[in-house]
Amino acid sequence: MSEQFEQGVAVLRDQIDARISSYLTSCVHCGICAEACLFYTETNDPRYTPIHKVEPLKKLWQAENTFWGKLGKSLGLIKPLTESDFADWEQLVYDSCTLCGRCSMVCPVGNDITYMIRKIREGFSVAGYAPDGMxxxxxxxxxxxxxxxxxxxxxxxxxxxxxxxxxxxxxxxxxxxxxxxxxxxxxxxxxxxxxxxxxxxxxxxxxxxxxxxxxxxxxxxxxxxxxxxxxxxxxxxxxxxxxxxxxxxxxxxxxxxxxxxxxxxxxxxxxxxxxxxxxxxxxxxxxxxxEGRIKLEGKDDTPMTLHDPCQIVRRGGVVDPPRNLLHSVADHFTEMTDHGVMNWCCGGGGGVSANERAEELRLKSFDRKKHQLEELGVNTMVTACANCRIILEEGLEHHEMDTEVISLTELLAEHLVSGKTPN
Amino acid sequence: MIGEFIDGPLWYFSLTAFVIGVVWRIVSIVRAGVRPDLSIARGSAGRGAMRTIFSRFVPERTVTTRSRLQLIAGYMFHVGLLILLFFAQPHIDFIAERITGLSWPAVPHWVFIVAAEFAFAGLILLWLHRVLNPVTRLLSDMDDHIGSILVFLVMLTGCLALAQSHEALRLIHLFLAEVFLIYFPFSKLMHAFTFVMSRGYTGATMGRKGVNA
CATH class of the missing domain: 1.20.1050 (Glutathione S-transferase Yfyf (Class Pi); Chain A, domain 2)
Incomplete structure (x- = not known):
């Protein structure tokens, strides 16, 4: 066992707080989180079930914080975390999770699974198990x-x-x-x-x-x-x-x-x-x-929809401003069925876009956005994240879709009434 | 002899183990602590926690189609079990006599039967889903199966003992309930209490951010 790995395990251990303890105690392995994760829904591969991605953390917690774990460990029945656990889970933790937080919105016992995956990355990165691109x-x-x-x-x-x-x-x-x-x-x-x-x-x-x-x-x-x-x-x-x-x-x-x-x-x-x-x-x-400090003129009659960037909306709480702003310049703004805090991720957040190894899976997961757009029949998608924008454009190109992706701020600037407003 | 042991010392032991075990587990979780959040809150953590504790009783639309079987079976089992546990006449009598001294009205016999059917059907469907669905099969461990089987056996013997005409059946039911109580704090059955904590922690975090989770 390398020193670097031991440091990684120590960091992982340090992440186990009351939140994580309550989450791991409450999880009844219902697997409902799978249905909220685009990596599962687009592949049907059970390994992509969000709660399965926290397995190394759960293994450590069980061995050190539960009665059966401690008993099993003392009797030699439970194997401690090994480097192969980290190696086996690296792709699940980094390639198949954008930290979008959708799974955390559907868990019946309220587990913030994304928080746990984010915390697992702390241990993995210290242990050296992270994608080269990142x-x-x-x-x-x-x-x-x-x-x-x-x-x-x-x-x-x-x-x-x-x-x-x-x-x-x-x-x-x-x-x-x-x-x-x-x-x-x-x-x-x-x-x-x-x-x-x-x-x-x-x-x-x-x-x-x-x-x-x-x-x-x-x-x-x-x-x-x-x-x-x-x-x-x-x-x-x-x-x-x-x-x-x-x-x-x-x-x-x-x-x-x-x-x-x-x-x-x-x-x-x-x-x-x-x-x-x-x-x-x-x-x-x-x-x-x-406050009336910017004035907008004219409304775009092109049918538009909004792609909510996960970290700004679901994980950030900026839910209404993009809608208020888009409504002020778009006559035909239609929401996708799953929108706002329940939007579907572009597939490239959480460092996935910087991870070349994950490209094939990322493009596969884009099927979800493709389906959303086809269902809506709108060819202009407004967003407010440069990373989402690049990923969406790549996905659209990959699927040869004729959909334009535009920035909300840029759209507003196009409708700006020029001339300074008194401060 | 064995009957007296099950009815007396073992009952008090199992109840004590259950209470101490549950409290110990909850205190252990709380003692692990949560680091203070230094970011400026947009919304109320307290309101967020309360909201999520209750809002998660209703599933998000996004999972209601593909997880329909689990959701329906889950409601059937949990609602049925709660009715059996707290509103069946023998349980009310037992609780009044042995624990609280208080009693309350029981549900009519036909409600008990319907609740039992719901609970059994729900539990069996959930367990079948657990072993047949690739996702739950991958996730499930021994604890999940032991918990399901124990609950099933307690419910089964409870229904068999309902007539109370056979003392042996009542004792078997009580014995299994005692095993269940002792096993409870060491298992995932703890979710019956800790779901409030896990929902609360997430709801508080999201509430600070101004997100209704």
């Missing part, structure tokens, strides 16, 4: 500042284009700005239109904002792989930059897990509350609209 992304995030290797120079190049196209000056490192905006690397590289939209909307609303040269990256690979130290370091960079600039609000971009990382997990990772608040871009836009 390890590399985390390494790049720590050393370069972005999982995709984007540096601030790349950001500056993207901002120069935005400034040229909009005629607006993008504020960098502005002291005491009200809002500090983060971006995901994917937005900087693949969707600079998002940055342009933000610039136009904030200008129209008279928002005092800035981008930090020290912490522009919103994503957090440490959360996805389950490396607490890496996750804390990445959150810490944002906190240091925001508090240094005297920022009131940090704006989480159209990225699902970035919101979970900075909004919900961040303070717990660094061990203290922030001196600022975190707001998701959709919450902010909804607020600006409600």
């Amino acid at each position: 390890k590399e992304a985390t390494k790049r995030a720590l050393t370069i500042g972005s999982p995709m290797g984007v540096t601030f120079k790349t950001v500056q190049a993207a901002l120069a284009h935005v400034e040229k196209d909009t005629g607006l000056k993008i504020p960098i490192d502005r002291q005491n700005a009200e809002y500090m905006t983060l971006f995901s690397s994917m937005e900087i590289v693949n969707f600079p239109e998002y940055i342009e939209s933000i610039a136009k909307i904030f200008d129209a609303a008279g928002v005092s904002w800035t981008i930090s040269s020290q912490a522009f990256e919103a994503t957090n690979s440490g959360i996805q792989i389950g490396n607490k130290e890496a996750a804390a370091e990445l959150v810490g960079r944002v906190v240091k930059a925001a508090e240094g600039l005297g920022i009131k609000y940090v704006v989480s971009p159209e990225c699902g897990h970035a919101y979970t990382a900075i909004r919900w997990e961040g303070p717990n990772l660094i061990g203290r509350p922030y001196d600022f608040e975190v707001v998701h871009i959709l919450e902010l836009l909804d607020k600006l609209k409600a």
Whole structure:
């Protein structure tokens, strides 16, 4: 048994709190969670049953926290966790779970299975059992500042284009700005239109904002792989930059897990509350609209539907703002049957999109979204997560579907009444 | 002789083991603790917990089609069992005499029969599903089967002893109920209590985020 594996088991043991103990005590192995998981519903492979993915954690808990486990262990009837358990479960824990949280919404005894899988990743990553793609992304995030290797120079190049196209000056490192905006690397590289939209909307609303040269990256690979130290370091960079600039609000971009990382997990990772608040871009836009600081004109009569990013909606609680905003610019907005907190994941969250090994399974799981779209008969899907957007576009292309995926923020910017509103 | 033992010391032992065991398990869980959440709450953890404790009695639409058999069988079994346990005249008399000194109205005989049929049908369907469905077959362990079989035997002997004309049948039923009580705290049967905790913890977390879970 290697030292690294032992450290991983120790970390796994440290995750067993009252929540996990109550979950493992309550689970009656009904398997209903399987029906909520797109990796099971699209493959019918029982191994993808969410609660089955927590088996290594359950094995450890049983051996050390239950009467029969302790008895069996002392009599040599129960085998301790081995490296082969970790090796066998690595793909289940990382490739076939997007941490979407849908299983946690249907468990009859209320188990937050996603929370347990997220915690298992802590032990697995310390033990070295994590996908290479995610390890590399985390390494790049720590050393370069972005999982995709984007540096601030790349950001500056993207901002120069935005400034040229909009005629607006993008504020960098502005002291005491009200809002500090983060971006995901994917937005900087693949969707600079998002940055342009933000610039136009904030200008129209008279928002005092800035981008930090020290912490522009919103994503957090440490959360996805389950490396607490890496996750804390990445959150810490944002906190240091925001508090240094005297920022009131940090704006989480159209990225699902970035919101979970900075909004919900961040303070717990660094061990203290922030001196600022975190707001998701959709919450902010909804607020600006409600206050009359942004005015929208014209309604799109194209039939549209909304893909809810799991970490923003189900795991993040930003449920109504995207609907309010989309209704204000779309005449024919129709919900999918399963929507809001019961939406189906794109299949690429929780680091799955950074895990090349999982690609085939991910594309197979996209059958669920394909079915949802076909059932609805709508060819324009609005979303608010750059990762969802890429994954959805890949899935649509793979299935040769003629569906357009657009960003909600970008859609709003298209309907923006230009000209500043008094602050 | 054996009858006196089952009726007397073993009953008190099993009841004591049950109470101490259940309390011990619950205290052990609570003592494991939950780290304080330092993020700013959007909603109320308390309201979220209360909501989820009750809302999970109703299944989400997304699982009602493919899990229909399990859901219906689950309701049949649990509702039937609760009626048998707390509203059958012999149980009310037993509880009044041996534990609380309090009694309450029993259900009519025909309700008892219907409840028993529901409970048996539900339990048998759940167990068949457990062994035949690939998902539950993969998940299930010895504890799941022992729990199901014990409950079945307690219910079966209970129905056989209903007439109370055969003392031996009553003693067999009581003996199995005592085995059940002793086994309970060491098993998944604990979910009868801890479901409140697991739902509560999840509901509180989601409630803070402003999500109705």
